[in-house]
Amino acid sequence: MRAHPDSPRSSGDRWAGQVYRMLLDQHGTRKWWPAESRFEVMVGAILTQNTAWTNVEKAIANLKAADMLGVNAIVQAEQEVLAGLIRSSGYFNVKARRLRNFCEWYAGQGGYGKLRYWPTARLRQALLGVHGVGHETADDILLYAFNRPVFVIDAYTRRVFGRLGHIGGDEPYDEIRAAFEQQLTSRPRVFAEYHALIVQHGKHVCQSRPRCEACTLNAGCRFYNSNRHSQ
DNA sequence: ACCCAGGGTCATA
C-alpha cells in the first residue's frame, strides 16, 4: 500500500498500491461478490468461469428456487437436472460436472467446519486438485468464501495492468499474483475491494494490443469508456 | 451477424 520511506526499492515495484488509490478515488468503495452464504460464493465461482455474471445470477436463482443450492442436493442430483438448472451460465454440461466434483470433495473433507482450519497453501493445493477448479476459481473461493489474504488474478487484471505497462499481461498466474501480494499488506478486505475495483474499471478499458501508450487509468483519458480503438 | 464475458481441460508439439 504505502511504501515505507526506508524500504529498498528497485524502480517500479510499488505500483499496486498507487493504482489502488487511483481506482478508489475514481470508483469509490463497493461491496462485492454478492452472495447469501459461503457455499453460494463457491458455486458462483465455478459458474462464472468465462461467463458474464448476469447469466450466473439466473442459474443461482434457479438452484435456489429448486431448493438445490446445497452440497447434498448437488451431489445427489441427476446431471441432466443440474445442467438444466444452470443452463443460463453456459457450458452447462461441463459446469454441472464441476459442481458435483467440487461438492463431493467439499463434503468428503468435512465442509467448512473442517476446511476452515487448513493453512491457505494446503487449501489452495487441495482446491486445485478438484477437477474443474483452476487458479482463479480456487483463489475466488479462498478469498471470498474462506476470507484468506489471496489476490485474485483475472482477465481484467491482466488487461488493466498490462495496459498500464506494469505487467506484460501474459505472465503465469502465480507470477502476477505474487507481484500483487508482495506489494500490498495482506488484508482480505483490501484484496476483495481491489479485485472489485479492477473488474469495475476493466469493463471500460480499451482492449487493443499491444497497449496504447495514451491509455491511462484517468477517467479523463480519451480512451476511457471505449473498449477498443486503433493502435 | 459478430464479439465478448469475473476459465479450465485436454491434445499436441
Place this chain on the structure above:
DNA sequence: TATGACCATGGG
C-alpha cells in the same frame, strides 16, 4: 512451456 480446440448461454 506454449499454443489451439472445445465447452455454450445471453447481452451489446
